[in-house]
Amino acid sequence: MSADHCAIAYSKEKGWTISEKSKDRLSSNGTFIFMKSMQQMNKHIPSDLIPLHDDMVISFVNYELRVRLDQKTRDELEAQKEAAE
């Protein structure tokens, strides 16, 4: 754990939140929030559907994947829609 690792805050709109966003640099070993709750883990049920956002980092076992969402061209989109019909 880093000397200055993360922060926990409360607001009426967001409720309780955890972040590293006010820091100059991220903690060296990171802060991770599990996709499943304790109850979902204990009952061996899948997580909720969690929206993916650009630049999000997904971690599993010893892997980390960075998410990118790239705009498709109009032609690519039309071709995919045609193929799907």
Place this chain on the structure above:
Amino acid sequence: MQLRTDSIPEKRLKMKFESVDTEELKNVEIVFEGDRAIFKIGEGEANHYQIPNDKKLWETQFMIVSMNGQYFIRDLGFVHTSRVKLDKRSEIQVQKGSIVDLGKVVHYHFDKAIHDSEPNETPSEQFYMMRPSDNDYDVDNEDFPHLRARPTWVSADENVDNIQNEINIYADGQKLVNTVGRSMKRDI
């Protein structure tokens, strides 16, 4: 059989390996066009993207779902659950039942999360939610909002005496942000 999505997304999903166990996966990019409903990733052969010979991975570790023109992730990990890493841009909602890994040293289970009213912020690029459909918030408008966590796992390399046995945070109007870290200057 390929399950069709209800709406093909205008964006292409790319997922790039940044931290890996095996050098051969370093910087490899997984691309999903969202033109099918689901895309599975895991150790098993039946996945759309297979990471073979890693027994820590579940048969299907997680799936990407393309729905309403958007992408979602659903974790299916059995022994090792998948996580979202904090970045410099976003914050993540902590709900009752959330589990947080601090620096791969300790896992805290948040078993109590009291609010003074129901939060209403929608997920965005700056605000992630792990259970966006769960609106079952504990509300007590006669007391201060309260968050409690206890450790469920501590790394074998860590001195257990250094780990706080219980975290209790009250949003009492004096302090709405609490810092967490090894330094004595931190609140927790």
